[in-house]
Amino acid sequence: MDWHYTEWQAKPIGFVGYSAASGGLLAIERLRQIFAELQAHTVRNAVTFPRYYELFGPEGELRDPEGPDSAAKAMLDELRWWGELLRQARRTQANTA
Template identity: 75%
Template sequence: MIVGSVREGRFGPVVADWFRHQADLHGEFAVELIDLADTGLPLELPAVPPALQPDLLRPAGMTDLTARLDAADAVVVVTPDYNRSFPASLKAAIDWHYTEWQAKPIGFVGYSGSSGGLLAIEQLRQVFNELHAHTVRDYVSFPRYYELFEADGTLRDPQGAEAAAKVMLDQLLWWGSVLRNARRDLPYVTNR
């Protein structure tokens, strides 16, 4: 699970903690949290995209991030909607990697004012599609998140969000299993 916002005072860790609990209740996932605020992630990319440089040495601070993305069978992105899009830190994490996303399912948990992160999620679907990842259909969304959570991080009315999380986790489990086996049995090929 990736927390995409690195802003001071961000709400992403609260949403991530809530979702991690849902994944624990589901019982089929070993969740590892990647908080981009704790990652040595440069926003500037090299002149030639990393996807075209197989021998690219990523900055040392990204070693753990790269290994964890590579090992993941599925990824959940926790993202806010900033000005009708997603955070630059999240785009940098995506763009620094290529094969780590290929043939893997991606799920989304969004939060923001009125859209609940849906504007960011729709753009992220396009980006991940370009990288040969599979975005699952269902998502979890928290419009006006600041009205939905208690100070301790619990939801005031959790039923709808819990049901949405269960559906998305079921989809991630299915796609994660199928695509893991497919990557093992038949390496994924792109035209890049």
């Protein structure tokens, strides 16, 4: 992430995390701090899979997809909104530079 500093500036970032207990929330919170320093915007909504080993069937399908589906929709809607806003802001900034 650090090697491509300028590529992250004014870009929206969403997270999908998994772990045995928290669903990757601790890693996501740390990454939020890092992306803030890279001048990227992280969206509030995330998709997490706590106890991921209990959530998926033998063929890799989600046993109960309703929760992750609604979390993904919320995150993607927020990413789309911020993406459009930040794209316009980058265009405006480029035109005034």
